[in-house]
Amino acid sequence: MVEEKKCIICESLDTELKYKDYPGYIENTFYDILKCRVCGSHYINTEKIDSKIYSRIYSSEDLDGYDRYYKYAKNLKGFEDPLKYLAMNESIYYFIYKYVENINRTVNILEVGCGYGYLTYSLNKIGLNATGLDVAKPAIDFAKEHFGDYYNCSSIELFAKETGNKYDLIISTEVIEHTPNPKIFINQLLSLLNDNGKVLLTTPNKDYFSDDALWVSTKPPVHTMWLTKKSIVKLATGMGLSFKLHSYRKDYYPKFENQLIRYFRFRKEPNLEHIVDGNGQILNKVLANDGKLYVFIKKLFFENSTIRNICNFIYNKFLSDDITLSFELWKKSSKML
Numbered sequence: 001m002v003e004e005k006k007c008i009i010c011e012s013l014d015t016e017l018k019y020k021d022y023p024g025y026i027e028n029t030f031y032d033i034l035k036c037r038v039c040g041s042h043y044i045n046t047e048k049i050d051s052k053i054y055s056r057i058y059s060s061e062d063l064d065g066y067d068r069y070y071k072y073a074k075n076l077k078g079f080e081d082p083l084k085y086l087a088m089n090e091s092i093y094y095f096i097y098k099y100v101e102n103i104n105r106t107v108n109i110l111e112v113g114c115g116y117g118y119l120t121y122s123l124n125k126i127g128l129n130a131t132g133l134d135v136a137k138p139a140i141d142f143a144k145e146h147f148g149d150y151y152n153c154s155s156i157e158l159f160a161k162e163t164g165n166k167y168d169l170i171i172s173t174e175v176i177e178h179t180p181n182p183k184i185f186i187n188q189l190l191s192l193l194n195d196n197g198k199v200l201l202t203t204p205n206k207d208y209f210s211d212d213a214l215w216v217s218t219k220p221p222v223h224t225m226w227l228t229k230k231s232i233v234k235l236a237t238g239m240g241l242s243f244k245l246h247s248y249r250k251d252y253y254p255k256f257e258n259q260l261i262r263y264f265r266f267r268k269e270p271n272l273e274h275i276v277d278g279n280g281q282i283l284n285k286v287l288a289n290d291g292k293l294y295v296f297i298k299k300l301f302f303e304n305s306t307i308r309n310i311c312n313f314i315y316n317k318f319l320s321d322d323i324t325l326s327f328e329l330w331k332k333s334s335k336m337l
């Protein structure tokens with residue numbers, strides 16, 4: 001069974017079992033978490049993920065970790081520049097906001113894994129031409145109803161087969177960590193990319209946490225991997241792609257990323273609860289267990305930009321890393337976009 005031991009990111013055989021039978025997102029499911037000693041990635045081995053799980057996630061307004069996406073989708077139409085609103089909240093959108101600032105307005109953009117569709121909408125709102133793609137029907141139904149006809153409901157495999165289109169820019173925020181295999185996913189993106197195009201990706205940054213942190217990430221198989229900067233370098237070079245990692249932590253303090261508070265809170269042991277039962281009912285006790293002090297501090301942080309900026313300044317000066325890995329990939333033969 002050598003194949004199973006191979007790191008799905010860098011293909012090194014120097015891997016170890018980090019945690020046996022870690023509780024999965026769905027009740028009574030368990031996954032072995034593996035760690036690669038070379039690239040530092042944590043991951044599970046899985047071949048296919050039932051897309052029904054995303055229909056469940058996007059049918060709910062208050063699932064931990066996804067509730068904020070619903071809030072963005074609900075709130076953003078009230079803002080004149082919705083992309084700026086998103087950028088002020090999270091660095092994943094700041095990356096996109098900065099990236100498209102001076103981009104040619106004629107580029108053809110595809111957002112893969114658009115969820116409720118608010119980023120695709122925001123890009124169109126500032127005069128770009130963007131199409132959103134997602135496998136979750138409730139999310140696409142929401143997007144079409146609220147934002148217009150910019151969306152397709154399909155898996156990327158099917159979309160790549162059926163569409164005749166190629167794109168100049170493919171954006172996929174917080175999606176790669178949901179796929180069974182990062183290389184297959186990136187190849188699917190590349191199959192939809194013009195020769196001179198770029199792919200922009202974001203994913204949670206494992207380097208942000210301590211080395212022994214255990215899956216401070218959405219439970220498997222909703223998240224299948226937890227990547228480091230080295231993972232990205234290994235992935236890109238292993239696939240013969242050019243890449244650039246971006247970083248914003250030095251001068252930008254988004255509302256959602258209460259860095260110092262998160263740093264202290266997430267150093268604890270992992271949460272061993274499942275999130276939903278087999279029928280999709282929420283079991284999540286994480287939110288219910290939030291202490292009053294934490295809720296108070298969080299509120300203070302969200303509502304007071306001075307406190308937030310001081311916290312983030314301290315965090316970024318003395319502690320580790322960006323909370324999100326933001327990077328671009330392009331084919332070596334390509335002329336820069």
Ligand SMILES: [Zn+2]
Nearest residue numbers: 007010036039
């Ligand atoms: Zn590896």
